[in-house]
Amino acid sequence: EHCISLAVSFSSHGEDFGGGEIKIFGCPPTVPDCGKRGRARTHVPSEGGPYARRWPNGTVLPLTPGEWLWDGEPESAYTVKDTLRPKSGRAVVWLSETVHQVEPVQWGTRKSLFYWFTCKEPLQDQAFDWSGYAERFLGGGLPALFG
Numbered sequence: 001e002h003c004i005s006l007a008v009s010f011s012s013h014g015e016d017f018g019g020g021e022i023k024i025f026g027c028p029p030t031v032p033d034c035g036k037r038g039r040a041r042t043h044v045p046s047e048g049g050p051y052a053r054r055w056p057n058g059t060v061l062p063l064t065p066g067e068w069l070w071d072g073e074p075e076s077a078y079t080v081k082d083t084l085r086p087k088s089g090r091a092v093v094w095l096s097e098t099v100h101q102v103e104p105v106q107w108g109t110r111k112s113l114f115y116w117f118t119c120k121e122p123l124q125d126q127a128f129d130w131s132g133y134a135e136r137f138l139g140g141g142l143p144a145l146f147g
Contacts, residue, residue, distance in 0.1 A: 002096035003119030009086035010111035017108030021085050022092065025078040025099040030055050031070075034099060042069045070099060086112065 011017055027034030044051050044067045051063040053074060061074060068075050078099060084092055094100065096116065 002116040004093060004117040005096045005098075006091055006093045006115040006117070007086070008091045008113045008115075009088055010113070011086070011109060012088045013085035013110075016088070017105050017110040019103050019106035020110040021083050021103045023080050023101050023103065024082040024084065024094070025101070026081045027099060028073055028077040028079075030077070031073055042072070043067075044069065044074075086110065 007022070013020060044063045044065055046066045049063070049065055051065070053061045053063055053069075053072075055061065061077065063069075063074055064076075070078065086092070
């Protein structure tokens with residue numbers, strides 16, 4: 001359902017936290033409709049194996065136990081096209097179908113706010129009613145969130 005993704009950063013990479021980079025991936029040729037399938041990631045079992053993926057051209061790619069598969073392909077088949085390092089006060093916008101991953105934070109605290117927008121016609125002109133949201137879902141309202 002998501003069409004556009006937006007992330008606003010309230011902390012800076014290298015100053016407030018380490019790690020936490022956003023990696024943007026290019027897709028392997030075996031996934032022509034990459035990012036548009038809407039499949040969840042799958043996981044290679046940690047035990048058993050050995051596991052492998054055979055591509056249509058006959059190439060065999062060994063799979064690592066515990067590795068994640070995206071659209072049926074191992075993460076290692078995807079190339080990193082760009083690495084984004086969040087900076088406080090900046091926003092990043094991308095098509096939600098873009099294959100991306102946020103790396104784990106290694107130290108400090110990464111503060112971000114994410115938004116997702118739909119492009120489906122029945123929902124595109126509807127607004128979300130934010131009244132009472134903080135009190136209802138954040139247990140203590142905005143002071144608890146930003147205090």
